[in-house]
Amino acid sequence: MYIKRHLETTIEKLNSCFKVLLVTGPRQVGKTTLLRRLAAVDRTYVTMDDISVRSLAMTEPALFLQRYKPPLLIDEIQLAPKLLPYLKMYVDEQGQNGDFWLTR
Template sequence: MYIKRHLETTIEKLSGCCKVLLVTGPRQVGKTTLLRRLAEGNRTYVTMDDINVRSLAMTEPGLFLQRYKPPLLIDEIQMAPKLLPYIKMYVDEHGNNGDFWLTGSHAFDLMENVTESLAGRIAIVHLLGFSHAEVAGLGAGAFVPEEKFLLQRDVRALTQVNDELQFYRFLCAAASYTGSMINYAALAKEAEITAPTAKQWLKVLAAAGLVYLLEPFMHPNLKYGVKAPKVYFTDTGLAAYLLRWSNAEIL
């Protein structure tokens, strides 16, 4: 069953006025499903999860664009960063809006390459999990994340996490702070890591779109004030899962 996303209209408008469209966001939020639905079969689809496709894009990006002609949907573009300058050259020469639709899961790694290669040519949309309004009345099932692949796979590619069990403890501890001011020393103690490591890992989660850090308002004339940010899991279902809150009564 396909659930209509609120960003569909925005994506269609941006595609009509920009040469490249990029949809970023955490894994498993429906980026590819959304774009393939909007494409309605009128756009070639390739994924960088395919080792043969990725190899061609990385070793011979020019040949890749000869083989796969726009309009094109490229999935997981962060896995083939060498393709981005060739996409720039292609759109500069041909100039058709909406020629390239891209998805990417690593917003932090991807943004640096996109900024360098496609500035002024690309529209960027950040997609999160379903909102309550999107699923209301549609009988959507409970959120059951595959935390091993959804979270740890991304983090291993971003920072050095040698102990997955330790990182899982950190995730569970971080989830207990959702909606609250973060205390890095207490968080580190719960996860049995150092405070600098806790701060770094939380930044990684924020960059991945899994948590949102709400910084406090600091007036220049305010002598005393709270400086710690509040942390929010962008998907409350994930936070509930990590905390083993399986139903409303437990919550």
């Protein structure tokens, strides 16, 4: 059963203002559930818990961004810190508001 959160309205507003949105908090509080519920059909979900996805993000971050195009929800971003500079370069060069949603 999904519990509606007050944060939903805030996330929807921020999504239209910023290229990257990071949701942080303790384990098992519903960060991923919240974002997946709010995500549009065209937003791809990837989790860094998946070892093959994480390996690609860590060893070939540019290829990762070619394979997984925004809008993108990246879960557990802290597991792939080498991807962060590439996300920055992407949003600086061609990013649009709402391109990346991240959880930590």
